Amino acid sequence: MRHAFPALLALLLGTSLNLAAAEFEANPCDLQDAYSSLEGQEMVEAAEDGHVSAQYNLALSYDEGNDGFEQDAVKAAEWYAKAAEQGHACAQYNLAVGYERGLGLDVDLGQAAYWYQQAAKQGDSDAQYNLAVCYEEGSGVEQDYSQALYWYRKSAAQGDADAQFELGNFYRVGKGLASDLKQARQWYRKAAEQDHEGAATALEELDEEADGSSAQES
Numbered sequence: 001m002r003h004a005f006p007a008l009l010a011l012l013l014g015t016s017l018n019l020a021a022a023e024f025e026a027n028p029c030d031l032q033d034a035y036s037s038l039e040g041q042e043m044v045e046a047a048e049d050g051h052v053s054a055q056y057n058l059a060l061s062y063d064e065g066n067d068g069f070e071q072d073a074v075k076a077a078e079w080y081a082k083a084a085e086q087g088h089a090c091a092q093y094n095l096a097v098g099y100e101r102g103l104g105l106d107v108d109l110g111q112a113a114y115w116y117q118q119a120a121k122q123g124d125s126d127a128q129y130n131l132a133v134c135y136e137e138g139s140g141v142e143q144d145y146s147q148a149l150y151w152y153r154k155s156a157a158q159g160d161a162d163a164q165f166e167l168g169n170f171y172r173v174g175k176g177l178a179s180d181l182k183q184a185r186q187w188y189r190k191a192a193e194q195d196h197e198g199a200a201t202a203l204e205e206l207d208e209e210a211d212g213s214s215a216q217e218s
Contacts, residue, residue, distance in 0.1 A: 039067055047079060055083040056091045063094070077104030083168035084115060092119035093127045100130075109140030120151060129163045136166075145176025156187065164191035165199045172202070181206060 035046045036053040043061070046054035058069075059079035065071030077098045083091035096115035099108045113134040119127035132151035135144045149170060155163035166186035171180045185206060191199035 007175065043067075047082070050082075050086075052083050052086040052088050052091075055079050055086070056088050058167030059083060059091060059094070070210075073098075073104030075104070084118070087118075087122075089119045089122040089124050091129070092122075093124055096130070108132075111140070120154070123157045123158075125158040125160045125163070128152075128158075129160055129166075132166065133165065143169075149176055156190070159194070161194040161196040161199070163193040164188075165195075165196050165202070168199060168202060170207075 033051075033053050035043075035051040036057065036058070038054055040045050043054050043058055047058040055112045056079070057084075059076050061067045061069040062072045063076035077095065080091045080095040080098065081112040084095045092115045096112045096119065097103065098105045099115065100112035101107070113131065116127045117136060124167065128151045132148045132155065133139065134141050135148035135151065137143065141147075149167070152163045152170070153168050156167050164187045168184045170176060170188065170189065171184035173179065185203065188199040188202045188206070192203055
């Protein structure tokens with residue numbers, strides 16, 4: 001699966017990730033209130049008083065090690081959990097990643113799938129994609145291609161190129177549905193238009209297969 005706590009996984013893997021955890025296509029958790037702009041001790045006090053936007057921002061501060069807070073995966077996970085339990089979609093997503101990757105938490109794929117689902121239901125396209133992967137692979141949930149398709153469609157409809165590519169794969173091989181190369185092309189094309197290399201390669205392969213079939217028929 002992709003994505004994780006924005007700064008911590010980048011340090012673990014040495015890769016370039018999306019460092020803005022709240023920047024999702026659907027933006028379901030762009031919560032601006034009297035507590036969302038607090039910093040330092042005021043943010044801590046608001047978080048301790050149960051204000052969800054402060055809890056999430058405090059989690060991010062521990063996650064990324066900024067705003068004067070030392071990076072601490074355990075504390076980040078604790079505050080993501082508090083915000084997640086209050087329905088904060090981005091906190092739910094990051095908590096899921098924490099359970100999946102073991103960032104400040106013991107690995108628990110069942111909990112990862114649960115929290116991906118909570119965020120996915122609120123329209124988070126990254127959570128929808130990761131939940132689809134859970135169902136496709138049977139990670140933390142019983143393998144279910146129909147559910148994988150459902151959540152890939154949700155994510156793809158929001159323009160997620162990886163989800164569009166996976167839909168193309170499902171249609172190409174007939175995973176959980178009848179094979180449909182026309183639909184496969186359609187989804188590969190959508191992903192390729194967003195510079196998805198795998199989708200571009202898949203389109204080339206389909207063209208080569210079609211040319212080969214035509215040559216044999218002639």
